[in-house]
Amino acid sequence: MLAGYGLIGLFFIAVLIFSLALVVIPVVLRYLGIVPARPGGVKQSVFECGMETIGRTWVQFNFRYYYYALVFLALDVLFIFLYPWAMKLRELGAYGLTAAFILVLIVIIGYVYAWKKKALEWK
Amino acid sequence: MGLAAAFWVMAVFAVAAALLVVSLRNIFRTALALIVCFIAVAGLYITLSADFLAAAQILVYVGAISVLIILAIMMTREVRQGNPANRPLKLPVLAVAVVLLGLLVYVVVASPWQVSGTPPLAPTTGPLSRLLFGSQGYVLATEICAVLILAAILGAIVLAKEKEE
Amino acid sequence: MNPIIFNLEKLPDWFGVLPEIILLVFAALVIILDLFVSQKKILAAVSLIGIIASGALSLGFWGTELSFFNGLILTDSFAVFFKLLFLGVSFLIVLASEDYVNSFRRLQGEYYALLLLATTGMMLMAGAGDITTVYVSLELTGISLYALTGFLKDRKSTEAALKYLLLGAIASAVLLYGLALIFGITGKTGLGEIARAVQAQLSGSASVSPALFLGLVLLIAGFGFKIASIPFHMWVPDVYEGAPTTVTAFLSVASKAAGFAIIMRVITSVFAAPDWLARDWATVFAVLSVLTMTAANIVAIPQSNIKRMLGYSSIAQAGYLMVGLAALGSSPFPGALAGMSPAQSGVLFFLASYAFTNLGAFTAITIIAQKIGSDEIADYAGMGRRSPLLALALTFCLVSLIGIPPASGFMAKFYIFRAAVQADLLWLVIIAVINSVISAYYYLRVVKVMWLESPPSAEKVPSSALPTVSLAVSCLGVLALGTIPGLIMKLAEMVNQFMP
Numbered sequence: 001m002l003a004g005y006g007l008i009g010l011f012f013i014a015v016l017i018f019s020l021a022l023v024v025i026p027v028v029l030r031y032l033g034i035v036p037a038r039p040g041g042v043k044q045s046v047f048e049c050g051m052e053t054i055g056r057t058w059v060q061f062n063f064r065y066y067y068y069a070l071v072f073l074a075l076d077v078l079f080i081f082l083y084p085w086a087m088k089l090r091e092l093g094a095y096g097l098t099a100a101f102i103l104v105l106i107v108i109i110g111y112v113y114a115w116k117k118k119a120l121e122w123k
Numbered sequence: 124m125g126l127a128a129a130f131w132v133m134a135v136f137a138v139a140a141a142l143l144v145v146s147l148r149n150i151f152r153t154a155l156a157l158i159v160c161f162i163a164v165a166g167l168y169i170t171l172s173a174d175f176l177a178a179a180q181i182l183v184y185v186g187a188i189s190v191l192i193i194l195a196i197m198m199t200r201e202v203r204q205g206n207p208a209n210r211p212l213k214l215p216v217l218a219v220a221v222v223l224l225g226l227l228v229y230v231v232v233a234s235p236w237q238v239s240g241t242p243p244l245a246p247t248t249g250p251l252s253r254l255l256f257g258s259q260g261y262v263l264a265t266e267i268c269a270v271l272i273l274a275a276i277l278g279a280i281v282l283a284k285e286k287e288e
Numbered sequence: 289m290n291p292i293i294f295n296l297e298k299l300p301d302w303f304g305v306l307p308e309i310i311l312l313v314f315a316a317l318v319i320i321l322d323l324f325v326s327q328k329k330i331l332a333a334v335s336l337i338g339i340i341a342s343g344a345l346s347l348g349f350w351g352t353e354l355s356f357f358n359g360l361i362l363t364d365s366f367a368v369f370f371k372l373l374f375l376g377v378s379f380l381i382v383l384a385s386e387d388y389v390n391s392f393r394r395l396q397g398e399y400y401a402l403l404l405l406a407t408t409g410m411m412l413m414a415g416a417g418d419i420t421t422v423y424v425s426l427e428l429t430g431i432s433l434y435a436l437t438g439f440l441k442d443r444k445s446t447e448a449a450l451k452y453l454l455l456g457a458i459a460s461a462v463l464l465y466g467l468a469l470i471f472g473i474t475g476k477t478g479l480g481e482i483a484r485a486v487q488a489q490l491s492g493s494a495s496v497s498p499a500l501f502l503g504l505v506l507l508i509a510g511f512g513f514k515i516a517s518i519p520f521h522m523w524v525p526d527v528y529e530g531a532p533t534t535v536t537a538f539l540s541v542a543s544k545a546a547g548f549a550i551i552m553r554v555i556t557s558v559f560a561a562p563d564w565l566a567r568d569w570a571t572v573f574a575v576l577s578v579l580t581m582t583a584a585n586i587v588a589i590p591q592s593n594i595k596r597m598l599g600y601s602s603i604a605q606a607g608y609l610m611v612g613l614a615a616l617g618s619s620p621f622p623g624a625l626a627g628m629s630p631a632q633s634g635v636l637f638f639l640a641s642y643a644f645t646n647l648g649a650f651t652a653i654t655i656i657a658q659k660i661g662s663d664e665i666a667d668y669a670g671m672g673r674r675s676p677l678l679a680l681a682l683t684f685c686l687v688s689l690i691g692i693p694p695a696s697g698f699m700a701k702f703y704i705f706r707a708a709v710q711a712d713l714l715w716l717v718i719i720a721v722i723n724s725v726i727s728a729y730y731y732l733r734v735v736k737v738m739w740l741e742s743p744p745s746a747e748k749v750p751s752s753a754l755p756t757v758s759l760a761v762s763c764l765g766v767l768a769l770g771t772i773p774g775l776i777m778k779l780a781e782m783v784n785q786f787m788p
Contacts, residue, residue, distance in 0.1 A: 005169050009129065061197040063283065069191045070279045074272050076187040080179045081265060084252035091249075096256040099265065106269040109316050110276035116323040119280050226502070230469070234499035237475035263305065263357040264420040267412060270312060271428045274405045277319070278435025281398045282449065 067119045071111070078107050130170040137163035151196055158189045172243035175251055304356025304363050305415075307346040307371060308408050314338025315404035322397025328389070332382055335400045339379045339407075346371040346411075355417055359478045362417040369636060370414035370549045377542045377643055378407045383758035384651040385534045387658050392439050392532075399439060403538070406432035410546040416553060418478050419467045426463070426514070426550065430456050433543060437531040448530025455513070455523045463510025469503035483558040490562050507555060508572060514547030515606045518580040528599030533657060536595055537650030540602040541643045548609060548639060552632065556616050570617025573610045574716050581607030581723040589730045594653055595663050597730060598646070601689060604727060605642055609635055611720050612704040615711040630710065634703035637777060641696035641769045645688040648762030652682040655755050665734055670743025679738045681763050686731040688766050691724050696769030703777070 029035045046052065085092060085100045092099075114120055140160035147153045161184040168177035244250055254260035302309065315338070318331050325331070349363040356363070381403065389396045409428030416422040434456060438449030471477060474485035490496065496504075512520040528536045560566050581604050588600035612635035619631055653663070655678060660667055672679040688695030701724065705717045769776055 005174075006125065006129075058197075060199070061194065063198050065194050066191075066198060066283055067280070069187070069194050070283065071276065073183075073187040073191060074276050076183050077272055078269075080183060081255065081268065084175065084248050085256045087248050088252040088256075092252065092256050095258045095262075096252075099256045099262050102266055103269045106266070106312075106316075107272050107276075109319055110273040113319050113323065114276060114280055117280060119284075230498040230502045234473060234497045236472055236499070239475070258301075259358060261357075261360060261418075261420050263301075263360045264418075264424050267409075267421065267424040267428060270405065270408065271424060271431060274402065274409075274428060274432045274435070277398055277402055277405075278431055281395055281402075281435055282438050282446075284395075284441075 064122060067114070071114055071120065074107065074110065078104070126170055130167065133163050133166035133170060136160075137167060151193070154189065154192045154196060157192065158185055161185045161189065172245060172247070174246050175248045299354070299356070301356045304354060304361050305412070307342040307349075308411050310345060311338055311342040311375075311404055311408045311411070314341070315401050315408065318397055318401045318404065322401070328396040331397050331400050332386065332389075335382050335404055336379060338404060339375050339382070342411075343372055343375040343379075346375065359480065360418045360421045361412070361415045363415060366549075366552070367411075367415035370545065371411045373545055373640060373643055374407050374410045374414070374542050377538065377545075377647060378403055380647050380651070380758045380761060381534050381538050383761075384537070384647075384654055384755045386754040387752050388532065388534050388654055388755075395439060399436070402432045402436050406436065406538070407542070410542055410549075413546050414549045414553075416550070417480070419471065419482070419554075420477055422479075422550060422554060423460075423464060423467060427460060429543065429546060430460060433535075433539060436535045436538070437527055439532050439535065440530075444530035445532070446530075448527045452523050452527045452531075459510050459513035459520065462506050462513075466503045466506030466510055469499045469506065473497055473499045473503065479554065479558050483560070486559060486565075487561050490565060494564070496565065496568075504555070504559060504569060505572075508569065508576075511547055511551050511555070512576065515544050515551070515609070516547075516603050517576050517606050517610060518583050518603065521580070521584070521603050524603055525596050525599045528602075529593055529596045529663075533595065533650060533654040533663075536599075537647055537654070540598070540650070541646050544602065544606060545639045545643060548613075548635060551613065552616075552635070556613060556632075560617075566617040568617075570614045573617065574614035574713065577607050577610035577614055577716065578719055579607075580604065580610065581720060585723050585726045585730075588727070591730070592665055593663050594665050594668070594734065597665065597734075598649060598653075601727065601731070602646065604723065605646075605689070607723070608701060608704060608720055609638055609642075611708050611713070611716055612638065614716060615704070615708040615713055618713060619707075619711045629707075630703070631707035633777060634700075634707045637703050637769070637773065638700040640776065641688070641700035641766070644762045644765035644769065645685050645695070645697055648759055648766060649682060649685040649689070651755055651759040651762060652678055652685065655759070656682075665737055667744075668734065668737050669741035670738070672739035674743050674745075674747065678759075681759050683735050683738065684763055685766065686735055688770070690728045690731050694767065694770045696766045696773070699770055699773040703773075 026035070030037055081103060082100060085096055089096070137160055140156045140163060143156035144153050144160060147156060161180065165177045165180040165185070168174070168180060255265050256262055314334060317338070318334055321334060322328075322331055346368050350365055350368045353362075353364045355361065382400065385399070389399055392399050406429050409425045409430075409432060412421060412425035413429065416425055434449055434453040437452050438446050470482060474482045474489075476482050476485050486500065489500075509520060513523075516524045528540065531539065555569060556566075559569060584600045584603035584607060588597050588604065591597040591600060612631050615631035616629060616635070619629060656668070656671065656675075657663055671682075684695060688697035691697040691701040693699075701720075705720060708714075708717045708720075
């Protein structure tokens with residue numbers, strides 16, 4: 001079981017090495033004199049990273065995003081509870097089903113409220 | 124052996140990230156360091172054979188709470204440089220934290236903990252589901268958590284609503 | 289007769305939380321109705337019906353001693369006493385909020401719903417039989433109260449909510465750490481199982497393991513936040529001043545009573561044996577009590593805002609209550625902790641008396657503030673002429689807070705102090721009595737301003753019907769507890785017979 005996580009760990013190490021290599025290799029090549037250093041406007045522009053920004057990037061975001069984040073968080077926590085139940089659906093039987101139903105029902109009230117109060121609407 | 128090594132690597136990552144959280148001046152970088160700390164803690168859970176908890180940690184903390192924190196920073200203006208008012212408290216806070224750390228380490232080392240003889244379960248999701256939803260488990264606490272989420276949704280929307288008129 | 293009565297062992301689990309379920313259903317009803325009706329008074333009526341229904345069902349558990357959900361929840365008379373107390377408080381608060389809710393504009397439905405949810409959490413706290421239910425119900429109460437604190441949405445109210453949330457989160461983390469340590473050292477989550485494990489570990493030894501010790505200290509700190517004992521009181525003045533006045537009343541009465549309920553569930557009954565362990569935490573409570581009473585009473589004297597002053601006053605009252613907890617731990621009666629302890633019935637009586645008294649005082653303040661638009665004590669000048677009955681009610685409640693007969697505050701202090709003297713804590717009682725005398729100064733100052741100073745205008749201060757009813761009920765309660773305490777004490781003693 002834990003060996004599986006070992007593989008994930010190996011994967012992370014590989015990712016780290018790969019991404020570090022991408023940064024380090026050009027620097028090393030340049031240091032060894034294999035690649036000439038000729039900085040220019042085109043070379044230093046952003047490549048395939050979207051539009052150039054106009055003005056400051058740190059603008060104040062609309063706080064309406066916050067509602068979505070909040071409601072998403074609540075849903076996320078609900079999911080944490082429902083996932084184990086779904087794993088053992090058969091074994092837990094009617095008792096577990098009722099418990100999960102009540103769980104969802106209670107949270108749904110909150111969602112109906114958020115919906116009806118237009119917290120999820122973009123004005 | 125490998126497990127212990129993984130534990131210590133994760134522990135070092137977690138502590139280093141946590142130290143960055145309290146010492147960095149730019150609050151956005153602080154948030155990023157906090158995410159690293161969350162991930163490292165998830166790694167700790169894995170080395171302690173709590174796989175579901177690790178997944179929950181990634182999903183809720185790394186996935187949702189960090190989004191919430193970053194959104195909150197992006198919604199405020201010009202507070203990214205931290206609060207200089209707290210600077211005089213740095214040394215006293217450090218002293219208290221060190222004393223607390225010493226105390227906790229002493230407690231952890233010197234106490235006769237209840238150690239279960241059974242080997243760790245793997246995977247833990249099945250037994251957890253019996254505890255959360257089984258008739259012999261903590262189903263009432265699970266339902267109270269749902270009420271807690273309801274209260275949190277209500278409260279959050281009330282507090283985030285702009286004042287009328 | 290219904291066969292269910294005979295078959296107590298076979299009751300379905302949900303039966304044990306029926307009062308809470310009813311209250312939750314009504315809270316949900318309020319939330320849903322709020323979306324469709326424009327006449328918000330209906331919501332108050334629905335809340336009141338829910339509270340009454342829940343109270344009636346709670347009463348049905350009086351005298352039983354059952355556990356449900358494998359011990360997650362207990363329904364004994366102790367739990368019923370507190371459930372009725374919380375329900376009574378929220379009933380009176382809903383009544384007293386009749387006019388006040390207008391300042392929340394469109395958020396009235398949320399106000400009632402969160403009030404009911406907070407009450408549900410407190411009721412679950414009173415019946416909690418397992419550290420998991422202790423923690424989640426505590427959080428349910430906390431989250432609802434944080435939101436309620438910020439309802440006015442002005443600068444002070446928002447600041448109060450933020451402070452309460454941040455400090456509350458820290459306190460809850462401290463508590464969780466303590467619970468984790470205790471779980472780690474005993475390996476159990478049920479309160480009864482923990483008590484047995486602690487007893488087994490400590491029998492024959494003379495010292496506790498560091499983890500159990502630290503766990504106990506962290507529990508006291510976490511619960512100390514809830515009851516606002518010094519030094520865990522930092523949030524009180526700002527939160528009490530900034531929160532809506534009705535919420536302040538709820539916080540100062542119900543939240544504090546819930547804190548004491550959970551302390552008596554978790555600390556004073558689980559760690560009751562062996563004797564030396566009980567004496568250990570009793571000493572902690574005695575020291576905290578002295579600190580709390582003295583500091584709060586001295587700081588209350590220069591306060592000019594009446595909500596702030598009552599905030600410090602409520603901290604001081606927690607100090608007197610902790611005299612009872614100290615007596616509970618150092619009681620010389622062998623094994624008296626579980627049985628007929630006068631200290632425990634004293635604390636319960638004090639909480640009931642304090643609930644009526646403080647509710648009365650805050651209701652009077654709510655009514656007055658609605659009209660004169662100020663919480664400053666100086667603005668209360670001549671209230672005795674502008675609104676004699678209101679001033680009389682407030683005076684009566686303040687007199688009860690000092691502890692002068694015939695108000696109930698006197699009997700409450702009498703019972704607790706007597707229990708403390710019996711437990712060889714005479715020094716603590718002397719300090720408490722000195723403190724009562726100090727406190728008389730700032731309470732009577734309000735009385736003096738109201739009756740002896742001339743009013744800035746002769747305009748009457750009218751009050752609407754429901755808040756007045758709430759005020760009248762509170763004052764009658766104070767009078768009843770003060771003049772016929774025997775009856776209530778009998779009930780409180782019956783509670784003790786059934787404590788585990």
